Amino acid sequence: MTVPDRLLDALTTALGSAGVLTAAASPDDVAGHVVDWRGAHRGSTPAVLRPGSTADVATAVRLCHEAGVALVPQGGNTGLCGGCVPDGSGSQLVLWLGRMRAVRDVDPVGGSATVEAGVTLRGLQDAAAGVGRLFPLSLGSEGTATVGGVLATNAGGTGVLRYGMMRDLTLGLEVVLPDGQVWDGLRALRKDNTGYDLKQLFVGAEGTLGVITAATVRLLPATPARATAWVAVHDVAAAVALLAVAQEHAAGDLTTFEVVSREAVGLVLDHAPGARDPFSAAHPWYVLVELAGSVTETLGTRLEEVLVAADERGLVADAVVAGGPAQRTALWLLREGVSEVQGHAGPSLKHDVTVPIAALPALVAATDRALEAVLPGVRRITYGHVGDGNLHHNLSKPVGAPDAVLRDRADALSAAIYDEVTRLGGSISAEHGLGSAKRDLADVYGDPVERELMRTVKRALDPRGLMNPGKVV
Structure with missing residues (x-):
């Protein structure tokens, strides 16, 4: 389907001229929103929506829901699995939250901060430091990655051993649901035993269940x-x-x-x-x-x-x-x-996997043998977080080999890693999510009951399938 002109007109009226960039009028500006930062995932869209407030997001989501048009939420666009890039149909609109950058509250006594989804991770760290506190999540892309994005992917980083992942640092959320309703769950409570922990439905959901517009997160004592x-x-x-x-x-x-x-x-x-x-x-x-x-x-x-x-x-x-x-x-x-620097070794295959910590030596030994059998001389650029069992098991072509060698053997190389990860009771995605890149792999390697439970939740919250379709489930 195509996006109706009347919908774009209604969105422009609601969000203002600064709130809608169309591919027809601003092709260069839109181009940066339809490809991920590695250039591995590329799509198309007739327009990028740029809401400035939660009310704007709610209006945009409601109008698209009524028109049956899908939305792809996007933050800093630093994801690695294609989760925030539209498909190639040209029928999906990008919902970019980068204008929502307000720090609504910082409470050093209670140890919490409430910020909007477009605040960068570094911006949140700076807000915490400004009152002598620490927000401990740290990533290589923290100057660009946004709070909404790291929530949507349940990002980890180098401090998971001590502080946990983004899920562990989240106290409350504000979310626009697929029909445009707003759930205000911005509570800074450390104890709230009143039923389902709804915020955890949206952390790690990659925008498939709703749009995270703000979050209340934990702050900790500074560690200078x-x-x-x-x-x-x-x-x-x-x-x-x-x-x-x-x-x-x-x-x-x-x-x-x-x-x-x-x-x-x-x-x-x-x-x-x-x-x-x-x-x-x-x-x-x-x-x-x-x-x-x-x-x-x-x-x-x-x-x-x-x-x-x-x-x-x-x-x-x-x-x-x-x-x-x-x-x-x-x-x-x-x-x-x-x-x-891995790009200097040519194209690469990236694998973000986790196994029980005690199984890490077995994983490395088994995959070394399996990968060498698939492609002799393949370069294993391996690094990661031993403290939480997470390895970035990245592969580059053999020295002197043409680029096509790695591409031609990509499926077999990935299967060699994922087969061993599964055998050892691990996960094919440790901290980067599934997006579109690993969605089908999750059906192959994941538990079928678990996958169906996820689809049940998706159907319940987004029965029309308009929130970031083609991702996760």
């Missing part, structure tokens, strides 16, 4: 002090054992525990400006360990205890501790630079 170490280990089993030692000696101060393969670090050293290897020799795997708190000296002592205990157990091949902010930044570059 850091103690950071870059540790070389022999294998993933040693990294998992090191995690247990860190938890034993650092308790609640342990904030980050990241693992990175040598293949991944090598790319960073070759292509990231300013990157350097703190060790004189290469090692198969590395772990970034960071403690956070209020007193630098105390954290430094605890980190030293961790490294000494780990060394006594034969877990550490080498280690370096950051002596100041500049060294800390240099160590973090070795981890955070991976996603930025």
Whole structure:
């Protein structure tokens, strides 16, 4: 179907001229909303709606519901699974929430903040810091990713080990439902045992059940002090054992525990400006360990205890501790630079998977064998969050091979990973959602009863199927 001109006229009247960008009048502005930031998912739309308030969103959703026109909610458009990109039919409208940037309330005593969906993650972090508090969710795209987007995908990041995912940091939501009704669930309560926890229906739903327009989130005590170490280990089993030692000696101060393969670090050293290897020799795997708190000296002592205990157990091949902010930044570059430099190795296949922490060594060993059997020499650019069992198991073509080799074997390579993840009781998507990229895979690898329950919820809340169709279910 096509989007009726009368609907666009009604939307323009309701939202104002700044609230509707049409492809006919503003093709360049619209173009950025129909492709994801990696260029992997591309669609089309006749218009981008740009509401400035919850009332605007409600009006836009109601008008589209009445006209039978589908909406694709979009925030910073930094997703990796195509969840915020329209399809290629030209019959879906993009609902961009980037104009809704109000910080409605910050309560340092109660430990909460209420912000609109278009506030960036960094903007929320800054609002918390302004009153001496911390919003702990941190992502590489935090300067662009919006609160609505990280809620819709239940984002994780590097602090999940200590703070949990976005779901764990959410106290309340304001949501526009598929028929245009507004549910005001912006409660900052830590205890509310009055039935179903409705907010959790919308966190991680990727806009398929409604449009999140605002959220009340938890704030925590600030942690200005850091103690950071870059540790070389022999294998993933040693990294998992090191995690247990860190938890034993650092308790609640342990904030980050990241693992990175040598293949991944090598790319960073070759292509990231300013990157350097703190060790004189290469090692198969590395772990970034960071403690956070209020007193630098105390954290430094605890980190030293961790490294000494780990060394006594034969877990550490080498280690370096950051002596100041500049060294800390240099160590973090070795981890955070991976996603930025993988393009230098050619096209890539990205896999965001999770298994029980104890199963990580088995996952890496099994997938190494399986992937090599499918495509000898395939480069495994592996890194992730050992503390929550999440690996980014990304693949690049063999050195010197044409790009087409990876593309031609893509399905078999992905199946090799997902088969092992499923065998080990894991998930094919740890923190990036399903979007359109993994929706059908979820039917293959997911529990059929669980998938049908999701479809039942979708049909109940969005019987016309107009909210971000083709995503998740």
